Amino acid sequence: GAGVSQSPSNKVTEKGKDVELRCDPISGHTALYWYRQSLGQGLEFLIYFQGNSAPDKSGLPSDRFSAERTGGSVSTLTIQRTQQEDSAVYLCASSLSSYNSPLHFGNGTRLTVT
Amino acid sequence: AQSVAQPEDQVNVAEGNPLTVKCTYSVSGNPYLFWYVQYPNRGLQFLLKYITGDNLVKGSYGFEAEFNKSQTSFHLKKPSALVSDSALYFCAVSHRDDKIIFGKGTRLHILP
Numbered sequence: 001g002a003g004v005s006q007s008p009s010n011k012v013t014e015k016g017k018d019v020e021l022r023c024d025p026i027s028g029h030t031a032l033y034w035y036r037q038s039l040g041q042g043l044e045f046l047i048y049f050q051g052n053s054a055p056d057k058s059g060l061p062s063d064r065f066s067a068e069r070t071g072g073s074v075s076t077l078t079i080q081r082t083q084q085e086d087s088a089v090y091l092c093a094s095s096l097s098s099y100n101s102p103l104h105f106g107n108g109t110r111l112t113v114t
Numbered sequence: 115a116q117s118v119a120q121p122e123d124q125v126n127v128a129e130g131n132p133l134t135v136k137c138t139y140s141v142s143g144n145p146y147l148f149w150y151v152q153y154p155n156r157g158l159q160f161l162l163k164y165i166t167g168d169n170l171v172k173g174s175y176g177f178e179a180e181f182n183k184s185q186t187s188f189h190l191k192k193p194s195a196l197v198s199d200s201a202l203y204f205c206a207v208s209h210r211d212d213k214i215i216f217g218k219g220t221r222l223h224i225l226p
Binding site: 033035041042043045048056058059091093099100102103104105106107108 | 120146148150157158159160163165204208209210212213214215216217218219
């Protein structure tokens with residue numbers, strides 16, 4: 001079946017521009033995560049959606065970052081006024097529940113801020 | 115809040131030798147523990163998980179991990195390493211109703 005889909009796969013943007021990254025989770029998965037992977041920094045938690053509960057935004061690094069999940073399915077991560085330190089691979093993952101089900105990862109969006 | 119540590123950035127093992135990739139965690143209450151693998155130019159894949167029960171869990175590709183509550187560890191092991199096991203390995207922890215947190219990753223090099 002279809003896995004987690006992320007778009008675009010690559011994004012190059014100029015410093016100061018806004019970007020939107022999209023994630024289509026596996027159908028029926030109630031939990032959705034966004035992580036950021038930078039060289040040598042591992043997987044940094046950004047935000048977590050679980051069903052209709054309020055999202056856990058505790059990992060968002062600044063107020064330039066926001067995310068929403070519409071209709072319990074597709075999610076969009078928005079970065080406003082991008083900075084060079086935002087360059088990273090942004091990974092989306094979904095799972096059937098939240099805390100004890102394996103995560104299914106997308107292939108990520110590689111963001112480069114010039 | 116939960117946290118997870120992978121104390122080794124890189125582990126080198128000769129092919130055919132046993133391998134261990136270390137992971138320790140901190141969580142209030144009973145942990146849920148996971149290992150994931152990232153092969154070069156490929157997405158992250160689930161290897162195995164510990165939720166409850168037997169402390170030794172078996173996963174994909176011949177890997178296993180041992181949950182040790184007293185040492186708060188969940189080390190990944192394999193009896194005989196293959197060159198194809200070379201990859202980036204991530205340990206992760208969660209707790210009931212809370213998010214899944216990953217470690218910084220350990221790069222495993224299997225030397226032919």
